[in-house]
Amino acid sequence: MSNDAKENKVTLGNLIALGFAIVFFSGLLKSNEWWGLFDFTTLNGAFGRIGDLGSFRGSGGGGARDGFIFAFTLVPTVMFAMAMIEVLEHFGALDAARKLLSYVLRPVLGVPGESALALIASLQSTDAGSSITRGLLDEGKITKDESDTFTMFQFSGGAMLVNFFSSGAVLFTLTNADGSPAVTASIGLCVAVMFIMKIVGANLMRFGLRFSAKKKGDVVESKAAAARG
Template sequence: MSSETLTASNGIQAQEAEEAEKVGVGAYISLFFAMCFFSGVFYKMPDAYRWLGAFDFTTLIGKFGSVSGAATFVGKGGLSARAGFLFALSLVPGVMLALGLLEVLSHYGALKAAQKLMTPLLRPILGVPGITGLALITDLQSTDAGAALTKGLVDSGKISKENLVVIAGWQYAGAGLINNYFSIASALFMAFLVPVWIPLVVMFCLKFVGGVFVRFCLKTFYKKDFQNA
């Protein structure tokens, strides 16, 4: 038996052993906390429950103070490389918080629990493994943090390039859904003819439509491009 065959066989056995590893109660608790923290469940709670904002990603990120009447420290009227640098700098706190917390949650088994629970849901619909679940959930509040978590999965070899494109399609449709919906569309809530949660659910479902459409394109028009990816 050649060395390449042995290496492939050992890789498959290692993967099967990892998937078969028992997921404990602590891992599911860690996953539940991660879903609540990143999904925006505790975002802008009523006054009586405002303390729950301490367990919300967007609330913990906070915001920069204003400088000379500008909205943030970036100021007004910036352009070119300098403006781009300051904008990129403003993304660092959210990305670092998401990555740091993900490492802690991963240590307690949140990713393994996500893979076991979400694979039966995400695999048939989007064709991606359940381990991508936290990256998808994070995108509901922060496009930057969601992209950072996705990049981490790619760098660690846990998802393929085809998975990456499908995830990007899901994330691009209604990016930062919960955060943007309640911060921008809230000014129109009083004029809504339907309950506030209905448009939110519709947009959430359309994210899956976007992901499925991208997956269909990859399986048909661009199938050859991802055969060896």
């Protein structure tokens, strides 16, 4: 799989789209004023309440039936989140992220910049990420150790963006009895923590491999020394 065809220029528009994506899901502009237009939770809105009885899900249910009705309340959030991601992708938000990432992959993850496409793909689809990574390994663009580090990055929090926005995002629609939002963190904070921890996990693998390689090297050396002595 060659990625040079995909190496098209990143425009200012792409960067603006990426910036918008970050602000939109960060919760920074959550408000009922006009700037709420730039906030996911604000635009996602709320279900109406039936008199004093609360939302249409009611209370006191349980089991499969309650699970279904609850799951049903998640559908609009999933649809809206996926629609916004599609629009942001259309404006090149992920292209901009790929370009910016290609400069930092070597220091941050110890893998070459050309892995950026696989990294971006892996945030959306585990299958796309892993198959592109396999391609990089087979073509010799990354070493076995680099592929282990990179695989670790993909394995913890696989397809992070799609998975989180298709289920985790709904946690942020839950409300307390008084109607105030229950979850005290923003979507953006959770995404940032996940992304940072994915990098931390990959680096544990990276330095673990380096350490064990060094140890193995020592053993070989000492054996050689013993043989010589």
